[in-house]
Amino acid sequence: MKTDVIVLGAGIVGTSIAHNLAERGRAVALVDRRGPGEETSYGNAGLVERASIYPVAFPRDLSALIEVARGRNPAANYHWDALPGLIPWMYAYWRASAPARILDYARTMSTLLTFSLAEHERMAALAGAAHYFRDGGWLKLYRTEAGIAQERREFPLAHQYGLSAREIGLDEAMALEPALRPIFSHAVLWSDPHSVSSPGGVTQAYAANLKVLGGQVRRGDARTLTRLGSGWWVMTDDGPVEAPEVVVALGPWARDILASFGVKVPLAVKRGYHMHYRTEGNAGLSRPVLDEEGGYVITPMEGGIRLTTGVEFARRDAPKTPVQLEKTEPLARGLFPLGARAEAEPWMGCRPAFPDMLPAIGPIAGRRGMWVAIGHQHLGFTLGPVTGRLIAEMMSGEPTCVDPAPFAPDRF
Structure with missing residues (x-):
């Protein structure tokens, strides 16, 4: 041909x-x-x-880097054996x-x-x-004052580019997504994205x-x-x-x-994982929800509620190590009534970067x-x-x- x-x-x-x-x-x-x-x-x-x-x-705050190094940040994971080959790339990433x-x-x-x-x-x-498409933006949730303070720093630039980011109260967030549990203290609705x-x-x-x-x-x-x-x-x-x-x-x-x-x-690649879940009762979501400090997103998909993890730095073809999924699933269950897993194995993919x-x-x-x-x-x-x-x-x-x-x- x-x-x-x-x-x-x-x-x-x-x-x-x-x-x-x-x-x-x-x-x-x-x-x-x-x-x-x-x-x-x-x-x-x-x-x-x-x-x-x-x-x-790339995190530039020393305390954030220490949290990642100690494995305390559920949004990030790494393989020790992959780091030597990634150091030049990560240094350039840090500078950028x-x-x-x-x-x-x-x-x-x-x-x-x-x-x-x-x-x-x-x-x-x-x-x-x-x-397949829906509007309604996406919802970012914050558990602490420090978390929302970081998000507020993005508002001026967002508004400069004509984007709609609005801090909303707990009651309004719960009205948008009634199935959520009020374990967060702050929320931001970004209205421009579709999903x-x-x-x-x-x-x-x-x-x-x-x-x-x-x-x-x-x-x-x-x-x-x-x-x-x-x-x-x-x-x-x-x-x-x-x-x-x-x-x-x-x-x-x-x-x-x-x-x-x-x-x-x-x-380089940033590996990530997801898993689909059934829901308890009639619970549902109408848009993606990011638990910023929890390090995961839950979003409604045809296959159920999809939980996606943050970043894993590892060799592209290394075996799966879904430790972030194990860390974030309990956090997600505290926020939303997830039911049983809908799949036998977590999915893993690589983001080229x-x-x-x-x-x-x-x-x-x-x-x-x-x-x-x-x-x-x-x-x-x-x-x-x-x-x-x-x-x-x-x-x-x-x-x-x-x-x-x-x-x-x-x-x-």
Whole structure:
């Protein structure tokens, strides 16, 4: 099979890229070893987080670092044997988390976030996936005065970018989510984000519409990617596919493929876990709820109430160590009437992340016809469609919706 573009990786980012290219009349083959939305894009809180002006930064407070080191912070875990290899990356991450650089991050990321919801809504309408989406924002809860004080520092910047963050009282929070138990003392309602009941379902719907647009969805191994003359070749279950251009959108596996072509990128992974639960009685949630100091999110999904954990620093392929789930489940049961676990094993996935917390979107210098869209860390689901639009515009020679320069892969 010969096509115009091979897109490697059928998560939300790769699927959105293929969809946007197909909308522009390009012949596209979307290739992944699994089905669309079955890896990293499956296991997240399902937020379209336009309000993420502040990144998930590296702690700079010494007491917070000590809490993590001692294993007392349920939002973070680490493997000792992975730390030596991560030290250079973590040092760069720490530097990028300086207050002045956080403001630079906000200015840069806001350009993409501005389009995040509109691009999801556009693609959802085309794909018949609007039923997965809900508004109502998300609710952040705080158990202490120190916790809410930290959140209040974000309000001025949020308002500067036209975002709605409002501190509300306990009674109003309980009115919004009556099933919660009043074990918290403060709450903030962020009204701008939307959420979905199945991130994997949304990705699969976008992939299904890609086929309607004439795109191909193939099972194949990205590790077979080969330079073929002036183009690219990859083997799939249905035979080889050739194209003059390839987009690597493989998330946490991208570094393996790029390295085989002599391209080095400082990409690490932040592992995370989730579990679905039944509920007791008629209890329910209408939006995601973050227990900030508890280090977890609970959110309503098609499979039940999903509890998602924070960050685990470990080797990508190391065995599961869901200690954060064991720590946060009792906290979540204290907040909400969770019933029995709905799954036998916790799900684990890897968030691909660069130390400056920005994704890499664009062409690889010196590798004609090779493009990347990787490193979206905690915002992959949010930014998938706008990333698809941006890279499709770049590949088609169109004016771009945002300046791609800050996201250039060669910035490293």
